[in-house]
Amino acid sequence: xxxxxxxxxxxxxxxxNRMRSFMTAFGVFWGIFMLIVMSGAGKALxxxxxxxxxxxxxxxxxFWTERTSVPYxxxxxxxxxxxxxxxxxxxxxNVKEVEYLSPRLFGNxxxxxxxxxxxxxxxxxxxxxxxxYFKIDRWTxxxxxxxxxxxxxxxxxxxxxxxxxxxVMFGKDENPIGQYLKISGVYFQVVGVIHxxxxxxxxxxxxxxxxxxxxxxxxxxxxxxxRVYFFSVTSKPGTKVSDLEExxxxxxxxxxxxxxxxxxxxxxxxxxxxxxKFNALFLGIQVLTWIVGIGTLLAGVIGVSNIMLVIIxxxxxxxxxxxxxxxxxxxxxxxxxxxxxxxxxMAGYIGLSLGVGLLEVxxxxxxxxxxxxxxxxxxxxxxxxxxxxxxxxxSGIIAGLIPAKRAVSIKPIDAIRDEG
Amino acid sequence: xxxxxxxxxxxxxxxxxxxxxKGIDLTIEQGDFVSIMGSSGxxxxxxxxxxxxxxxxxxxxxxxxxxLIANMSEKKAAKYRNxxxxxxFQSFNLIxxxxxxxxxxxxxxxxxxxxxxxxxxxMEYLEKLGLKxxxxxxxxxxxxxxxxxxxxARALISEPKIILADEPTGALDTATSYxxxxxxxxxxxxxxxVIIVTHEHDIAAMTSQIIRLKDGRIHEIIRNGELKQxxxxxxxxxETA
Numbered sequence: 159x160x161x162x163x164x165x166x167x168x169x170x171x172x173x174x175n176r177m178r179s180f181m182t183a184f185g186v187f188w189g190i191f192m193l194i195v196m197s198g199a200g201k202a203l204x205x206x207x208x209x210x211x212x213x214x215x216x217x218x219x220x221f222w223t224e225r226t227s228v229p230y231x232x233x234x235x236x237x238x239x240x241x242x243x244x245x246x247x248x249x250x251x252n253v254k255e256v257e258y259l260s261p262r263l264f265g266n267x268x269x270x271x272x273x274x275x276x277x278x279x280x281x282x283x284x285x286x287x288x289x290x291y292f293k294i295d296r297w298t299x300x301x302x303x304x305x306x307x308x309x310x311x312x313x314x315x316x317x318x319x320x321x322x323x324x325x326v327m328f329g330k331d332e333n334p335i336g337q338y339l340k341i342s343g344v345y346f347q348v349v350g351v352i353h354x355x356x357x358x359x360x361x362x363x364x365x366x367x368x369x370x371x372x373x374x375x376x377x378x379x380x381x382x383x384x385r386v387y388f389f390s391v392t393s394k395p396g397t398k399v400s401d402l403e404e405x406x407x408x409x410x411x412x413x414x415x416x417x418x419x420x421x422x423x424x425x426x427x428x429x430x431x432x433x434x435k436f437n438a439l440f441l442g443i444q445v446l447t448w449i450v451g452i453g454t455l456l457a458g459v460i461g462v463s464n465i466m467l468v469i470i471x472x473x474x475x476x477x478x479x480x481x482x483x484x485x486x487x488x489x490x491x492x493x494x495x496x497x498x499x500x501x502x503x504m505a506g507y508i509g510l511s512l513g514v515g516l517l518e519v520x521x522x523x524x525x526x527x528x529x530x531x532x533x534x535x536x537x538x539x540x541x542x543x544x545x546x547x548x549x550x551x552x553s554g555i556i557a558g559l560i561p562a563k564r565a566v567s568i569k570p571i572d573a574i575r576d577e578g
Numbered sequence: 579x580x581x582x583x584x585x586x587x588x589x590x591x592x593x594x595x596x597x598x599x600k601g602i603d604l605t606i607e608q609g610d611f612v613s614i615m616g617s618s619g620x621x622x623x624x625x626x627x628x629x630x631x632x633x634x635x636x637x638x639x640x641x642x643x644x645x646l647i648a649n650m651s652e653k654k655a656a657k658y659r660n661x662x663x664x665x666x667f668q669s670f671n672l673i674x675x676x677x678x679x680x681x682x683x684x685x686x687x688x689x690x691x692x693x694x695x696x697x698x699x700x701m702e703y704l705e706k707l708g709l710k711x712x713x714x715x716x717x718x719x720x721x722x723x724x725x726x727x728x729x730x731a732r733a734l735i736s737e738p739k740i741i742l743a744d745e746p747t748g749a750l751d752t753a754t755s756y757x758x759x760x761x762x763x764x765x766x767x768x769x770x771x772v773i774i775v776t777h778e779h780d781i782a783a784m785t786s787q788i789i790r791l792k793d794g795r796i797h798e799i800i801r802n803g804e805l806k807q808x809x810x811x812x813x814x815x816x817e818t819a
Contacts, residue, residue, distance in 0.1 A: 476674075481652075481656060483659070484661075485656060487652050574667070574671060
């Protein structure tokens with residue numbers, strides 16, 4: 159039931175008492191506003207960082223070699239060594255926990271401009287990879303296709319190139335697909351322009367400046383023999399990649415006569431561990447957001463309660479007069495509750511809107527600043543925002559109700575005489 | 579109209595109990611114009627508050643228009659107050675953030691009269707009391723006499739049977755006091771019972787019945803016929819003073 163008279167009465171009372179209305183409203187407004195901005199910023203940080211890693215296979219591990227640090231079986235310490243293709247075959251055949259295995263070769267990086275097309279030249283990171291690599295570190299073809307198994311088997315001279323490579327090696331209107339690039343002296347046909355889905359970078363260099371060619375082609379064209387510089391694996395579901403990492407390390411040390419206690423000879427890295435760290439970090443941020451948010455909310459509640467208490471104290475006499483001229487306790491309480499609900503809801507709504515608005519403006523600015531940001535898509539949990547508003551409104555009601563109850567429970571004449 | 583039978587009232591002051599009213603028997607008829615006098619602490623304001631249901635009593639009976647007023651719910655008391663009584667206070671007790679018209683109209687709001695209608699009625703009452711031009715002024719912009727007239731208009735608007743006034747002239751100068759008393763006389767002439775509390779003899783002398791309280795008991799009741807006598811003795815008191 160909408161009681162127009164009640165509302166016009168309330169609004170005129172609020173208008174006539176501008177200062178106390180404003181102070182009450184501001185307490186609620188600030189509580190909600192800060193909560194929204196805080197949680198939005200926390201979420202944005204999470205989104206920004208997670209966006210860079212989300213597409214990465216979390217069950218993946220990466221291996222490279224370092225010089226040995228322990229003498230073993232007649233070898234001195236400091237020996238340089240490499241994995242071999244036979245290791246890869248052995249792992250594929252014997253380690254059943256492995257889901258994908260993708261060996262990698264690095265192209266010649268010391269040679270300055272290693273890529274030439276007509277009068278254009280550039281220095282890019284050239285990798286020889288298996289098609290399975292795209293399943294571990296996800297890339298999507300912007301144009302054309304990814305390198306596939308047939309390219310591998312037939313040792314085709316084809317390549318996938320990153321977006322920056324296209325910018326440097328091709329004119330604005332040129333379609334790179336089907337064109338040829340001379341990479342370290344050998345011509346490769348571009349079959350796809352690829353975009354990295356993640357910012358996790360393994361092997362160095364910017365991902366936009368990457369050229370990927372089939373592993374088999376690189377091995378043969380540049381005479382790498384049976385060396386393997388680097389490989390990635392993912393574990394099958396049900397196997398922890400950390401366990402797989404340890405198992406493979408032990409196996410590889412055995413096969414290459416590296417001391418089992420040598421901590422340095424095999425370089426490795428697993429994403430699972432990093433994800434655990436990330437998750438702990440975001441849990442920390444979320445907890446912090448909540449602590450600060452609840453603190454702000456509490457400050458808002460206390461502020462509203464305080465102001466309501468002051469108002470009622472100030473109002474006791476007024477309530478006494480109203481009762482003397484015929485106001486029932488129910489009428490008085492109805493007024494006070496309606497007033498505080500109206501005020502807190504309105505202030506909360508404004509705080510909500512302005513907070514969301516500020517986040518939106520922030521987001522626009524961030525978007526226009528480019529996408530290499532660890533701060534992305536600030537967003538607000540609506541349920542949280544609304545429940546926070548609910549808490550404030552309820553506290554406003556209770557804070558108004560308790561003293562109002564007191565004001566109507568004492569005798570009217572005492573209320574009138576109340577000098578504050 | 580009003581029948582009090584052996585009314586007792588005491589206040590708890592910490593561990594002490596202050597016995598203010600010690601058995602009041604009193605009958606006031608419809609249309610009476612009564613003043614209650616007494617030195618401070620004699621219980622006159624307490625008596626008025628009990629009559630106006632702003633305060634309760636400990637012992638005895640109070641009948642208002644034949645209804646026993648005792649242990650009422652606050653809701654019922656509010657309704658009685660709204661229907662039966664109008665209050666005028668020494669300190670006016672206007673709502674500070676409402677203008678004169680809104681103050682006068684307030685009792686009708688609690689009766690559920692729509693805003694337009696109650697404001698119209700409030701204007702009528704303000705006009706009767708010569709305050710039409712002041713309808714949109716806030717209480718802080720008015721003089722004491724004007725404020726008291728607004729308060730009287732507010733007391734009258736719900737068409738009560740009784741007007742209760744606690745020191746209505748206490749905060750006013752003599753000329754204004756007499757003006758207010760003239761208004762109260764007119765109200766009484768219209769058939770409304772008027773009961774005022776005062777400690778001023780000249781104000782009390784304008785009423786038709788004076789009830790003098792002393793130490794929580796009725797000391798004497800001076801009725802219409804004896805008023806001249808009262809005035810005379812009062813003048814003598816002034817001369818000796």
